[in-house]
Amino acid sequence: MPNHVRDPGEGGLRRCIVVLNGAFRMTPALRSAFEGARVIAADGGLLRLQRHAISPDLVLGDFDSLGDHPPGAPVQRFARAKDETDGELALRAALDEGMQQVTLVGAFSGRFDMAVGHIALLRWAAARGVQALLTDGLQEARLAPRLRLPVGPRGARLSVVALTPSVRLQSHGLRWPLDLDALRWDEMRGNSNRVEADDAWIRLVAGQALAILPYSARWSARG
Numbered sequence: 390m391p392n393h394v395r396d397p398g399e400g401g402l403r404r405c406i407v408v409l410n411g412a413f414r415m416t417p418a419l420r421s422a423f424e425g426a427r428v429i430a431a432d433g434g435l436l437r438l439q440r441h442a443i444s445p446d447l448v449l450g451d452f453d454s455l456g457d458h459p460p461g462a463p464v465q466r467f468a469r470a471k472d473e474t475d476g477e478l479a480l481r482a483a484l485d486e487g488m489q490q491v492t493l494v495g496a497f498s499g500r501f502d503m504a505v506g507h508i509a510l511l512r513w514a515a516a517r518g519v520q521a522l523l524t525d526g527l528q529e530a531r532l533a534p535r536l537r538l539p540v541g542p543r544g545a546r547l548s549v550v551a552l553t554p555s556v557r558l559q560s561h562g563l564r565w566p567l568d569l570d571a572l573r574w575d576e577m578r579g580n581s582n583r584v585e586a587d588d589a590w591i592r593l594v595a596g597q598a599l600a601i602l603p604y605s606a607r608w609s610a611r612g
Contacts (some may be wrong), residue, residue, distance in 0.1 A: 390574070390604050391557075400417065402489045402490050403427070403486075403487055403488045403489050403490070404422075404425065404426040404427070404488065404490045404491075404492075405426055405427045405428070405429060405483040405486070405488040405489060405490070405491045406422060406423060406426045406427070406428050406429070406488070406490070406491075406492045407429045407430075407431060407434075407476065407479040407483060407492070407493045407494065408428065408429070408430050408431065408434035408435075408437060408438050408445065408495060409431050409434050409476045409479075409493060409494065409495040409496055409507075410431065410432055410433030410434050410436075410454050410475075410492045410495065411437075411494075411495030411496060411497065411498040411499045411503075411504075411516075411525070411590070412437075412495060412498040412499070412525065413437070413494050413495045413498075413524070413526045414526035414527050415441050415523045415524060415526060416526045416527065416604070418503065418526070418590060418604055418605060418606045419494070419524070419526040419604065419606065420441075421606045422492060422533055422606040425567055426492075427446050427447075427483070427486070427488065428443065428444075428445040428446050428447075429445060429447045429448075429449065429475075429479045429482060429483060430445040430447070430449075430462070430479075431446045431447065431449065431450050431453065431475040431476045431478070431540065432448075432449070432450030432452060432453065432454045432455055432475040432477040433450075433454030433455060434475075434494075434495060435448050435455060435462075435593060436454070436455070437495060442467045444462060445462050446462065446463070446571075446608045447462060447463050447464075447465065447482065447535040448462050448463070448464050448465075448467070449464065449465035449467065449475065449478055449479055449482060450465075450466075450475035450479075451466070451467050451468060451469040451471065451475065452466060452552075453469055456514065460523065463511070465478075465482065474503070476493060476496075476503075476507065476510065477510060477513075478513060478581075480493065480510050480513070480521070481534060484514065484517060484519055488519065489519055489520065490519070490520045490521070491514060491520070491522075491523060492521070492522055492526070493507060493509075493510065493521065493522070493523050493524070494524055494526070495525065496523035496524065496525065496530075496531075497523065497524075497525045497528075498525060506592055507523050508523075508530070508552070508599060510523075511523065511530075511532050511599075512532070512552075512597075513533065515532050524604045525604075526603055526604055527603070527604055528601060528602065528603055528607070529601070529602060529603070529604040530599055530600070530601045531599070532593075532597065532598070532599060532600070533558065533591060533592070533593040533597075533598040533599070534592070534593060535592065535593050535594075535598045536592065537590040537592045538552060538590055538591050538592065538600060539588070539589070539590050539607075540563075540584055540589050540590060540591055540600070540602050541543075541563075541584050541587065541589055541605075542584065542587070542603070543584055543585060543587055544583065544584060544585075545583070545584045545602060545603045546581055546582070546583060546584075546602070546603075547563065547582045547583070547584055547591070547601070547602045548579060548580040548581060548582065548600075548601040548602075549567065549572060549579035549580075549582070549591065549599070549600055549601075549602065550574075550579060550580070550598060550599040550601065551572045551573055551576075551579065551597075551598050552596070552597040552598055552599055553574060553596040553597045554573060554574055554596075554597075555571050555572070555573055555574075555595070555596055556571070556572040556573075556574075556579075556593070556596035556597065556598045557569050557570070557572075557593075557594040557595040557596060558564060558570070558572070558591055558592060558593055558594055558596065558598065559591070559594055560589075560590065560591045560592070561586065561588070561589055561590050561591075562584060562585055562586025562587075562588060562589025563582050563583065563584060563585060563589060563591075564582060564583040564584075564585050565582050565583075566578070566611065567582070567591060569594065572596075572598065579598070591607065
């Protein structure tokens with residue numbers, strides 16, 4: 390049986406964790422995120438879940454990684470000749486089920502093209518009004534929102550990568566403020582900033598940017 394309890398979660402939002410076939414660290418923060426969340430395994434993500442004694446609610450994909458491995462959960466099987474990756478299909482399934490927050494676990498390791506491609510899934514979710522993030526249990530990447538995004542803890546590294554030619558942000562509590570400075574997508578000036586206040590935050594003003602920071606199970610953005 391799954392070792393998590395399914396309920397709407399904090400604030401009544403419907404949360405989903407999609408486990409990809411990439412390495413991740415089952416930190417206490419990540420394990421706590423499974424509580425109350427629907428869990429979808431994308432193909433070989435099932436094997437990674439089983440190492441942590443977690444049973445998914447759904448397993449989907451073309452099963453090129455699982456083969457004949459018994460999933461022990463409801464299955465959606467797809468042909469191998471398809472346009473979408475298994476992770477993309479899992480994200481779409483989560484949105485079809487009305488999920489409002491989706492965490493894609495194991496999104497950084499393995500093939501570099503897949504890791505970079507997962508940024509497209511963040512954009513796809515955002516265009517449909519759904520919050521999504523990528524994580525390996527240690528760090529997370531998410532689109533910077535137009536609401537204040539708390540960052541931390543104090544002393545943590547924060548990197549902001551422009552995804553459009555020019556990006557403008559507001560910030561508070563950073564060693565190098567980002568207050569309306571223009572970050573360009575052909576430079577790395579937004580990398581390796583430091584959090585210097587307990588109430589530090591960033592907010593997107595213009596453009597689109599990726600925020601990379603230590604992983605936290607909290608989902609919080611405020612105006």
